[in-house]
Amino acid sequence: MFGLKGKSFLTLHDFSSEQINYLLTLAGELKNKKRMGIKGDLLTGKNVALIFEKPSTRTRCAFTVACVDEGAHPEYLGKNDIQLGHKESVADTARVLGRLFDAIEFRGFSQEVVTDLAKYSGVPVYNGLTDLYHPTQILADLLTMKEHLGELKGKKFVFIGDGRNNMGNSLLIGCTKMGVDITIIAPKSLWPEENHVKVCEGYAKLSGSKVEITESVEAVKGADVIYTDVWCSMGEEDKAKERIALLKPYQVNEALIAKVENPNMIFMHCLPAVKGYEVTEEVFESSYSVVFDEAENRMHTIKAVMVATLS
Template identity: 60%
Template sequence: MNLLNRSLLTLKEFSSDEIAYLLDLSEMVKAEKRKKIVKQRFLGMTLAMIFEKRSTRTRCAFETAFGEEGGHPVFLSTDDIQLGAKESIEDTARVLGRMFDAIEFRGYKQETVEILAKYAGVPVYNGLTDMYHPTQVLADLMTLKEEFGYLKGLKLVYMGDGRNNMANSLAIGCAKMGIDYVIISPEELFPDEQYINEIKEIAKKSGSSITVTSKIEDNIVGADAIYTDVWASMGEEAKALERIRLLTPYQVNQDIMDMTKNKKCIFMHCLPAVKGQEVSFDVIEGPSSRVWDEAENRKHTIKALMLATLGKA
């Protein structure tokens, strides 16, 4: 499958077959890593990594995935470059596109990564914006496939802030791959209705469903995975107390896991987690937790994405 020179801004632009291909490739590079097979497929290539926001998994995944294949990743914080300050985003994109083979961006506005992709002339990867987190969802889909052996027909329930980038991005990934997706959230934090209607149209093609509700017990039964995220995302720390008030009833704890009536139900989280808030300690540290698999799979899915889009698969 030819994904050469493609950017990843959201998963909307990728077909279900293309996502499935990336997941297969991810499994291959993970197996290579476990067997200590070294191939150096990015030898002589460079990757610009632009970060407006702090990062553990995204930075380490991109940097190690590119570096261990012989490439040279360059970390650029907004303290280091002129992005949007003395130099426009368009001009920064043109300059970096002449010097690098690909660009990763992690920051605030979705518009920024879209402008980079428009003007750079090289693949641009969205490492997180306020709207979307597509590389995380690739890792989540890989983790689900590893756990169950398939994706179509699974049921994933997201509990928490229904408007944040993970709720948005999981909706796309589930709709593309035929996973029934349920957002359980207080009504004050429901996602944009127009956006959900758009995703429902995608879900129709794969035969899956998208549900948004504030009711837990009626909608959690039969879940194969329960997913949550921090209650106050980066940049929203001032809203933390209000979020605790709204979201405390939606904490993922053992009672919630038991409500699924599915002993094989797993717990997922993009991390970092505030243990004792969005998830209880016993769940995230318990046998149903797959958060460490998700974290590792960030690296393998990101490597697969770069191999495919840089013509090295």
């Protein structure tokens, strides 16, 4: 359906708005089926390799449960379990795994690795997170927004914090492709790369949305979504002290929420959260926080990706 059979899921750059919308619709249907206790068989007989260079809670659990729910077998491969990129090249590992598995998930550092896995394996490859992109998270975010806001097109989405990380990059793509106005609020040194912004502005022109990159926290006014992420991504722990100093004015707290002036807004976070830094306990635990709906939706949207590309 929509040209998704056999397709890898490496970045949302590779997907049209129609394909993304189809995945969101399918995720909603699969979520309803699970809520009704209906056991699925759409992935029966499939074997999925789960490669993890980086630790994970939501991504690992979401892929595992999604596989089992629809009859597939997930095989976890930690960084010490295989020779990927060490004693064996990525290309050779990909060609071996492609003969043994029906699909491969990769969560690690390099986008080049997940791209090469897709290039050489001959099976669908899913990006569970790299330093550049986190596309499965964005699908969960979009589904959560649809559930709470009713629609996507024309909504105002504000990401505040480290704007040049994998979440900032991926949210720019997802929002602009789906007609969501996106504002990234960050100190200028942490703005997304100019070339990436220009590409996403092109998507925005097609969908009728807008892109704003600013240092001003006043830009939260009228937001339908306030979104933040950790100030130090995995592998950047040595920069924690300077990041905290730089990003302290961008903390999501009750004073910032008051500037939004939208009683129907929601707060989102991809988790894990470092409460007291990028977000306060009060906001995280508030009635408008939907972070655990968002976390659950990782599984439903990942299941949709696998069903659409494998069944």
